[in-house]
Amino acid sequence: MSPAPFDPAALPASVHLETGRGGLPVVRVVGRQGSAELYLHGAHLTSWTPAGGLPVLWLSAASLFTEAKAIRGGVPICFPWFGANPLDPAAPAHGFARLSAWELVGARDEDGTVAVTLRLADSPATRTTAWPHRFEALYTVTVGARLTLALTVTNRGPDAVTFEEALHSYLAVDDIRATEVTGLEGAPYLDQLAGMSVETDTVPVRFSAETDRIYLDSPAATAVTDGSGRTVSIATGGSHSTIVWNPWIVKAGSMVDFGDDEWTGMVCVETANVRTDAVRLGPGQSHTMSLLLSAIA
Ligand code: BG6
Numbered sequence: 581m582s583p584a585p586f587d588p589a590a591l592p593a594s595v596h597l598e599t600g601r602g603g604l605p606v607v608r609v610v611g612r613q614g615s616a617e618l619y620l621h622g623a624h625l626t627s628w629t630p631a632g633g634l635p636v637l638w639l640s641a642a643s644l645f646t647e648a649k650a651i652r653g654g655v656p657i658c659f660p661w662f663g664a665n666p667l668d669p670a671a672p673a674h675g676f677a678r679l680s681a682w683e684l685v686g687a688r689d690e691d692g693t694v695a696v697t698l699r700l701a702d703s704p705a706t707r708t709t710a711w712p713h714r715f716e717a718l719y720t721v722t723v724g725a726r727l728t729l730a731l732t733v734t735n736r737g738p739d740a741v742t743f744e745e746a747l748h749s750y751l752a753v754d755d756i757r758a759t760e761v762t763g764l765e766g767a768p769y770l771d772q773l774a775g776m777s778v779e780t781d782t783v784p785v786r787f788s789a790e791t792d793r794i795y796l797d798s799p800a801a802t803a804v805t806d807g808s809g810r811t812v813s814i815a816t817g818g819s820h821s822t823i824v825w826n827p828w829i830v831k832a833g834s835m836v837d838f839g840d841d842e843w844t845g846m847v848c849v850e851t852a853n854v855r856t857d858a859v860r861l862g863p864g865q866s867h868t869m870s871l872l873l874s875a876i877a
Contacts, residue, residue, distance in 0.1 A: 586685050591687050592688060594609060595607060595696060596610075604621045605619070606618065607619075611689060613725045614629060614633075614725060615631075616721065616727070618696055618698070620681055621647060621651070621680075623682040625721055626651060631725065633877065634877070636812060637653065637654050637750060638753075640837060641842070650678040651678075654750060655747055657677045659678075659717065660675050660677070660743035661674070661675045661710070661711060680700055693724035694722070697719065699716065699717065699718050699719075700716075701715065702716075711743065715743075717734075719732075726872060730817075731747065732868040735865050736864075744859075745869055748848060749873070752845060753808075754806040754807055754845075755807055755844055756845070756846070759807065765781065769796075769824075772794060773791075787826050790826065790828035790830070792823075792825050793823065794823050796855060798821055800819070804849060811875070812873060812874070813872075817868070818868050821855070822850065824850075825850070826843060831843075
């Protein structure tokens, strides 16, 4: 059963539903503890800035803002599959969630920390994809001095379902060549650029070429330093996979929605459940995956 439509008049003063880029609806949060922009297209968070701090997320200046395409940067939601769909190579990469119109179902401001909840459920369009199941997804973005993202998926159908998911966060870095991701030392990963060969690094992840790694059964705490003195800490819940990605020069140049020189200023460290970590839910069961970001200058 669908919840009652949300009354925009019930929004707290710190939350505004406006028309954003490309005419797409956007929820603007200007809270005492932090500000953010959340597009209903894809439930796509495009910015988060803690009060008095610098923006933590990266957004491409070349991003398209259209219903036909995922926004490039911020935090796309990959669901219910990650990457190409193995059953339908023509299906959109990373699933339909980041291309879907989500619905605003709640917003509250508690002492300057603002939580906004969006909802997506199956529709005739999703039921004709390679993942035709009945589901409900609720996504709560809590904007404050720290950022919390929580995606809860419920199986609303009569059979067990399996899905992949990722909060595909793009973090702004001063220079990728001075960036390190710590917390994954000693953890095996699948190298997507080397035929999924299994590799292990004993040192923090450093970047000197295109990097595209899937860590399965990965640790819940990582951190990103970028040579500027800032550390972004990432703590996850209900997530067993971590993806680390930077396209470097050639791949950046091949993407229409990614500036040729922008690869130096971003890194993706994604909170996920993919491949053998995919989530399986019986009828009526729910699963929550969460991400807590904090930035220390
Ligand atoms: C990452 C994948 O999560 O997303 C990469 O590991 C992929 O392989 C990247 O290139 C971007 O994907 P997309 O579909 O947004 O261009």
